[in-house]
Amino acid sequence: MLSGVGIICFTASYGVALVLELTRLLFRSGIRGALLLGFTGAGLLAHSLFLYYRAASAIGSPLSSEQDWYLWAAWALAGTYLYLTYYHPRTAFGLFVLPLVLALIGVAVFLADPQPFARKPASQVWAAIHALSILLAVVAVLVGFVAGVMYFQQARRLKRKLPPPRRLRLPSLEWLDRANSRAIVVSTLMMGVGVLSGVLLKLINHAGQTDSVPWNDPVVLSTMILFGWLVLAVAIGLIFKSARAGRKVAFLTLASFVFLVVVLGVGLLMDTQHGGKNRSPTPACHSPCTVEGGTS
Amino acid sequence: MKVRVVGCSHHNVPIDVRERLAFSPRQSQAALEELRRKSPKLEAVLISTCNRVELYMATENATALSRAEVAEFFARFHGLKPDEVFEQLYERTGAEAVRHLFAVAASLDSMVVGEPQILAQVKQAYQLATEQECVGPLTHAAFQAAVKVARRVATETSIHERRVSIPSVAVADFAQQIFERFDDKRTLLIGAGEMADETLRYLRDEGARDVTVVNRNAGRAEELAAKWRGRAVPWDRLGDVLTSADLVISTTGAERPVVSLDLFREIEPARYRWPLFVLDLAVPRDFDPAIGQRPGVYLYSIDDLRTACQQNRHQRDKELPAAIRIVQQEADRFMAELHHRATGPVIRQLKQGWQKPKEEELHRLLNKLPELDDRGRDEIRQSFDRLINKLLHPPLESLRRESRHGIPHALLDALAKLFQLKD
Structure with a gap:
């Protein structure tokens, strides 16, 4: 029914939106805003239908595989971009957000494992909470990263006393600062819920066993380090008033992104028991055609 | 059908002269009332800001006020000598007047090019003239087009974003x-x-x-x-x-x-x-x-x-030709439409002139073919309509094409003679 709606459809839509964003650097246009909303909206619709189709027909619940998880993360980030573009049509958010959306889709298609996570019926709710909260934490870190990069670019221009480039509009430092601070808080809260639900999930699945939580698993370990870093970042802001705004918050969000890349890299490339899988260090080649429901 | 503007601006007179000729909103209202009483068929809009005082006039048949008459009107209103005022005024007519209005609305004629207040002032002036029942189809079309041009300039160039103070x-x-x-x-x-x-x-x-x-x-x-x-x-x-x-x-x-x-x-x-x-x-x-x-x-x-101001000024100067091009394009389009409107009576008469023989022939033919059902009759009727449209298309297209360069008086006369059209 929806087999024609594939990864290539929404990837192409986001790709066109990115090209349209790039044209901001070249010329002004009265219709670019409408085209951007149109292509991103169409891409998001196709993306939603694709994910719905996968959840409904093949696997039974969303976020049930590593591949799904990356596609949902891309969907959430694309949705954030659409929202921002609708309310701030003259700001070039797409130049920063869309490459991340396309990168997440790329990882989903070429690197992520399409095999479903091992689940027991009793722990499905906790598994969903775990996956969803980690996903939201990751999206918040990515949004914070984008806001951090924009902050440094804007601050650099202002320090150099240059007029704002008309073709690459950025939000004010105050707006970016607020986005950074919120991103750190949201990502920490969501990561906390994710870690807690992950522990509970393990305890439920391995009831009665003494070593139920594999703390030394690379994914678990790196996730805990990321969580620890996020808690530290929030604590720094709470303790030191001067770290609540400006460059320091932007630095914290950039560092969070680096930690996130490490965690995702570990999850993709290293041998891990996380999610009930056991994989050799060499990533399996998942061609796009293995994605169920896709036409790519 | 004439469009004319008479006035002064920061380009040709110093501020002390502009101050003496300026109209407050209440004075503008009184001036427009007087104009309406004096020339009921004249469409008029008075724009008075700190940088300009301009009277825009348009008329289908009546005569627009000349520069001397406007000078006399301004002088009487402000208690000045007409000769003194006359020297300070410029006059633009036809396409030049329309182009000037578009440039003013798009803030290309402002002291600080690109300043955003002027569009609101133009709109307010038009609004006041509307309230005083001084506007008509020509001023309506011209001022609507001016607002459209200003928006187009703002969208397609960054001239308004380049601050220079x-x-x-x-x-x-x-x-x-x-x-x-x-x-x-x-x-x-x-x-x-x-x-x-x-x-x-x-x-x-x-x-x-x-x-x-x-x-x-x-x-x-x-x-x-x-x-x-x-x-x-x-x-x-x-x-x-x-x-x-x-x-x-x-x-x-x-x-x-x-x-x-x-x-x-x-x-x-x-x-x-x-x-x-x-x-x-x-x-x-x-x-x-x-x-x-x-x-x-x-x-x-x-x-x-x-330094930032200079950079902005430099960038704005680079964008100015594009903005002027838009104003020129839109003024040409507006004038072509205006000229084409002048051919309306001839087009109407042409169409009406062909309708009568068409109806007569149709009537005769349908009487001879009583066996035709409704569908057949409709087909024949539509066929006749298409034929008339095709016959009229070349002269109408010629009129449209010639209207781009002004009212095509020679062509209108020729058509009137060829098809025996009467006023």
Whole structure:
């Protein structure tokens, strides 16, 4: 029914939106805003239908595989971009957000494992909470990263006393600062819920066993380090008033992104028991055609 | 069918002359009333701003007021000598008048090219003329088109975004890039320079409310604080108010910096690196330039702002030809439509002239074919209509094409003679 709606459809839509964003650097246009909303909206619709189709027909619940998880993360980030573009049509958010959306889709298609996570019926709710909260934490870190990069670019221009480039509009430092601070808080809260639900999930699945939580698993370990870093970042802001705004918050969000890349890299490339899988260090080649429901 | 503008602007007369010829809203209303009484068929819109006083007139059949008549009208209204006024006025007619209106609305004829207020003033002038029942189809079309042109220029060029005055650049290109809103920010005014006044006005327009004034002269500080509904603070509390400020405008006449790096370092820990926007408009500078290197401080001197202004002016000049091209294109299109409207009576007569024989022939044919059902009759009727349209298409297209260069009087005469059209 929806087999024609594939990864290539929404990837192409986001790709066109990115090209349209790039044209901001070249010329002004009265219709670019409408085209951007149109292509991103169409891409998001196709993306939603694709994910719905996968959840409904093949696997039974969303976020049930590593591949799904990356596609949902891309969907959430694309949705954030659409929202921002609708309310701030003259700001070039797409130049920063869309490459991340396309990168997440790329990882989903070429690197992520399409095999479903091992689940027991009793722990499905906790598994969903775990996956969803980690996903939201990751999206918040990515949004914070984008806001951090924009902050440094804007601050650099202002320090150099240059007029704002008309073709690459950025939000004010105050707006970016607020986005950074919120991103750190949201990502920490969501990561906390994710870690807690992950522990509970393990305890439920391995009831009665003494070593139920594999703390030394690379994914678990790196996730805990990321969580620890996020808690530290929030604590720094709470303790030191001067770290609540400006460059320091932007630095914290950039560092969070680096930690996130490490965690995702570990999850993709290293041998891990996380999610009930056991994989050799060499990533399996998942061609796009293995994605169920896709036409790519 | 004529469009004419008579008036004066900052291009040809100094401000003292413009002031004497300017119309307040109430005077504009009275002037339009008088014009309507005097020439009921004349469409008129009076634009009066600090940079121009212009009377736009349009008429289908009546005669628009000449430059001398407008000079007399203005002179009588303001109690001046007509000859004196006549010398100060320019006159533009037809396509030139339309092009001028479009350029005015798009802010290409303004003293500060690209300033946004003029479009609102043009709209207000048109609104007032509408209320006074002085507008008609021509002025309606021209002013609607002018608004459209202004929007097109604003969309397709960045001419309106290029600020060229120091206070506007300071606020729009820098302060608004640091702060999202100003109603929750604390503004500190050090000194009482003229440019501070103007900058503060821009900031007030953006919502700044909390103003603190520090001045060596306590009386002057109180005076300025009363003017800006702020509070005056003694000079020796400069460090305290600087600690809590978000925006600082400094314009003292001091010979050495009033805020040294040492003073700033003293208050810096209490600021917790919250952003501080400093406009140092004083010469010599009030803030030690090294303060600009401190984290969270965005310090701009008058020279920094002047450089930004020059860059903006340069960029704006580069965009000006594109904006002029848009005005030209739209004026040509408007005039072509206007000329084409003048051919309306001939087109109407042509169409009506062909209708009668068509109906007669159709009637005769259908009477001869009584066996035809409704569908067959409709087919024949539609066939006749298509034939008429095809026959009329070449002359109508020729009229449209010729209208681009003016009212095609020769072609209209030829058509009238060929098809025996009567007025």
